[in-house]
Amino acid sequence: MITGLGAFARLFGAIVARSSVLWRRPRLTAQQVHFIGNHSLLIIGVSGLFVGFVLGLQGYYTLNRYGSEEALGLLVALSLTRELGPVVTALLFAGRAGTSLTAEIGLMKAGEQISAMEVMAVDPVRRVLAPRFWGGVIAMPVLAAVFSMVGIIGGWFVGVMLIGIDPGAFWSQMQGGVDVIKDVLNGVIKSVVFGVVVTLIALYQGWTAQPTPEGVSRATTRTVVNGALAVLGLDFLLTALMFAN
Amino acid sequence: MTPPSTPIVTFDGVSLGYGDFTVLSGIDLQVLPGQVVAMMGGSGSGKTTLLRATTGQLLARSGTVRVFGEDIATLHGEALRKARQRMGVLFQGGALFTDLDVFENVAFPLREHTRISEAQILERVLDKLQAVGLRRAAHLRISEISGGMARRVALARAIVLEPNLILYDEPFAGLDPISLGITAQLIRNMTDQLGCASILITHDVAESFPIADQVYLIGQGRLLAHGTPDDLSASKDDYLQQFLQGRPDGPIGFHYPLTPAFERWLAGRRGAISA
Amino acid sequence: MTRERTDFWVGLFILLGLIALVFLALRAGNMSSFSFAPTYRVAAHFDNVGGLKVRAPIKSSGVVVGRVAAIGFDNKRFQATVDMDLERQYQFPDDTSASILTSGLLGEQYIGLTPGGDDKSLKDGGEIQFTQSAVVLEDLISKFLYNSAEKQGSAPGSPASNPAAPAASAAGKPPGQGAPAAAVVQPGAAAPAAPHAQ
Numbered sequence: 001m002i003t004g005l006g007a008f009a010r011l012f013g014a015i016v017a018r019s020s021v022l023w024r025r026p027r028l029t030a031q032q033v034h035f036i037g038n039h040s041l042l043i044i045g046v047s048g049l050f051v052g053f054v055l056g057l058q059g060y061y062t063l064n065r066y067g068s069e070e071a072l073g074l075l076v077a078l079s080l081t082r083e084l085g086p087v088v089t090a091l092l093f094a095g096r097a098g099t100s101l102t103a104e105i106g107l108m109k110a111g112e113q114i115s116a117m118e119v120m121a122v123d124p125v126r127r128v129l130a131p132r133f134w135g136g137v138i139a140m141p142v143l144a145a146v147f148s149m150v151g152i153i154g155g156w157f158v159g160v161m162l163i164g165i166d167p168g169a170f171w172s173q174m175q176g177g178v179d180v181i182k183d184v185l186n187g188v189i190k191s192v193v194f195g196v197v198v199t200l201i202a203l204y205q206g207w208t209a210q211p212t213p214e215g216v217s218r219a220t221t222r223t224v225v226n227g228a229l230a231v232l233g234l235d236f237l238l239t240a241l242m243f244a245n
Numbered sequence: 246m247t248p249p250s251t252p253i254v255t256f257d258g259v260s261l262g263y264g265d266f267t268v269l270s271g272i273d274l275q276v277l278p279g280q281v282v283a284m285m286g287g288s289g290s291g292k293t294t295l296l297r298a299t300t301g302q303l304l305a306r307s308g309t310v311r312v313f314g315e316d317i318a319t320l321h322g323e324a325l326r327k328a329r330q331r332m333g334v335l336f337q338g339g340a341l342f343t344d345l346d347v348f349e350n351v352a353f354p355l356r357e358h359t360r361i362s363e364a365q366i367l368e369r370v371l372d373k374l375q376a377v378g379l380r381r382a383a384h385l386r387i388s389e390i391s392g393g394m395a396r397r398v399a400l401a402r403a404i405v406l407e408p409n410l411i412l413y414d415e416p417f418a419g420l421d422p423i424s425l426g427i428t429a430q431l432i433r434n435m436t437d438q439l440g441c442a443s444i445l446i447t448h449d450v451a452e453s454f455p456i457a458d459q460v461y462l463i464g465q466g467r468l469l470a471h472g473t474p475d476d477l478s479a480s481k482d483d484y485l486q487q488f489l490q491g492r493p494d495g496p497i498g499f500h501y502p503l504t505p506a507f508e509r510w511l512a513g514r515r516g517a518i519s520a
Numbered sequence: 521m522t523r524e525r526t527d528f529w530v531g532l533f534i535l536l537g538l539i540a541l542v543f544l545a546l547r548a549g550n551m552s553s554f555s556f557a558p559t560y561r562v563a564a565h566f567d568n569v570g571g572l573k574v575r576a577p578i579k580s581s582g583v584v585v586g587r588v589a590a591i592g593f594d595n596k597r598f599q600a601t602v603d604m605d606l607e608r609q610y611q612f613p614d615d616t617s618a619s620i621l622t623s624g625l626l627g628e629q630y631i632g633l634t635p636g637g638d639d640k641s642l643k644d645g646g647e648i649q650f651t652q653s654a655v656v657l658e659d660l661i662s663k664f665l666y667n668s669a670e671k672q673g674s675a676p677g678s679p680a681s682n683p684a685a686p687a688a689s690a691a692g693k694p695p696g697q698g699a700p701a702a703a704v705v706q707p708g709a710a711a712p713a714a715p716h717a718q
Contacts, residue, residue, distance in 0.1 A: 027523060030530045037533045081544060112340040119300050121329035122357045142537025149540040152547075171547070179575075184544045 032135025052154020073174035076155030085148035094227030105206025140195025259308035333403030393424035570654025617650035
């Protein structure tokens with residue numbers, strides 16, 4: 001496991017060292033943002049909406065016991081921007097974008113495409129891995145922000161439209177309690193960190209996969225499992241760092 | 246062949262292996278410009294290892310591998326890149342980039358290594374596709390073309406930078422008779438037109454002998470024979486004759502050798518059946 | 521997918537992300553209440569700041585006129601120091617008093633400014649002389665208990681005053697302040713008297 005961690009760190013270093021591909025061949029990265037980000041929008045959007053619905057419902061039931069239903073907006077917004085937005089998005093990302101990255105890289109290796117590139121004197125880390133890494137890092141915060149926004153709208157829909165909470169109270173309590181620096185920005189920072197970690201894990205697993213069907217299958221499983229564990233572990237760490245008083 | 250010309254590839258007492266395992270040793274060979282050289286041997290004899298040694302993907306354990314007059318083990322970074330740009334490699338199965346179409350695959354080396362304009366790229370790519378007979382397939386996706394066509398597209402990609410050395414890894418494997426004929430002809434014509442050297446890694450005697458200038462036969466971890474196709478056909482060596490004639494039995498036994506592991510396994514199975 | 525189309529979709533994606541961030545910042549967050557107006561700094565000392573936090577609002581007549589910039593501890597006077605940023609457009613008299621109030625019953629704490637009558641105004645670097653500390657709930661309860669014990673007269677006598685006395689001394693203020701029951705609701709009124717005058 002220690003050697004695995006070392007190899008992982010080395011790959012990270014190699015990818016970051018070749019980040020000049022961002023401004024020299026921006027098209028490559030843009031394409032990856034499209035494949036990774038745009039193609040995840042649907043699942044992120046729908047999930048965000050439903051999470052918002054549930055937060056609205058559950059939040060209402062609980063707050064109602066203390067006569068504080070009007071704080072529902074605040075509850076929904078804080079839950080999403082601080083935690084659920086970055087974390088759930090990262091988990092979904094690991095499952096959807098992460099596995100497709102792993103499988104793609106693994107199969108490219110199996111089909112000797114990587115070898116062909118090397119022999120053609122094209123650096124596969126620069127040409128294949130770096131654009132995908134930066135594509136993931138750029139896409140994640142966007143997806144997390146969309147998730148939070150859609151979730152808040154979902155919570156509003158359930159709270160105000162369905163249950164009948166006063167819309168003024170819903171929004172004003174939220175605005176009074178959600179701090180842009182402390183809550184929104186920290187949520188964005190979390191999602192960037194998660195983006196780096198999950199994308200890197202996905203690329204690493206694909207890069208080191210055995211070039212067989214079982215090998216690729218095992219690699220995609222590891223992407224999801226390791227990615228999820230890393231996200232949850234880092235979330236605890238970051239929450240402790242950011243929200244400690 | 247033009248007599249005094251510097252060999253493009255030279256192997257000098259080279260031995261190659263992975264980890265503890267030595268695949269080949271004592272390999273001496275030479276490839277001159279304009280030559281088609283066939284490296285032949287049975288499955289697992291180490292032919293692909295030879296290819297990887299030539300491209301510098303595998304470094305020699307001992308001996309020297311010279312490509313374009315330079316010891317490839319001493320080349321790094323920019324120099325290695327330059328050397329590799331002068332080589333074209335045709336991988337088994339093509340190794341085409343599945344996310345690009347036919348045109349983009351062939352254009353790939355041009356986009357990566359040159360700064361020529363889109364118009365020039367278009368012209369060059371279509372030209373090379375024309376040479377392999379697939380000019381009008383430029384728009385197709387890789388998933389839409391057959392295995393033989395993929396091989397030809399890969400050849401077009403390998404020659405688009407007009408290299409001095411082309412390496413073919415099993416170019417005849419799994420092709421139908423017509424494609425076989427086309428491929429063999431293409432290899433010979435390409436070499437003659439471009440004046441490059443071609444190394445064919447293959448075990449297909451029938452297709453390679455008519456087009457090869459030199460043949461090297463490897464087996465049992467070493468170089469077994471080398472010479473012109475006629476020399477080899479006339480040789481009296483048993484192993485050579487078994488290989489060339491495709492006889493099922495000879496120095497390479499038909500039956501897998503007996504091992505203690507097998508005897509243990511058989512005893513175990515018989516025991517399980519009677520129990 | 522041609523290059524232009526990919527670029528278009530990627531651009532749209534990034535735009536969507538920006539919109540989401542702006543939404544979160546403005547609609548959900550409190551950025552719209554950020555004021556970038558110029559401010560001047562004023563300090564005040566309190567015995568107890570309670571749950572006051574940095575960036576808590578400073579209100580006068582219920583309107584936000586500034587924000588708490590920093591909270592510190594004065595080791596010589598053994599009091600809390602609160603630095604406040606007040607918006608330049610609002611000038612307050614020199615004898616303004618500052619109290620730490622709670623919004624609602626259990627809500628966030630903020631500083632309320634009650635203007636005095638002086639001609640001179642507070643300047644940048646100035647200090648508010650008259651302050652009223654945060655109400656500590658325990659003090660409130662013990663005052664109430666003491667007061668109701670007093671009202672009972674001395675009939676149940678010692679047992680009633682005994683629990684009241686230790687509770688009262690824990691309050692840290694001399695219980696004999698007269699009509700503490702009335703003072704419970706408006707502690708600010710009684711306070712600017714002697715104990716806090718500098």
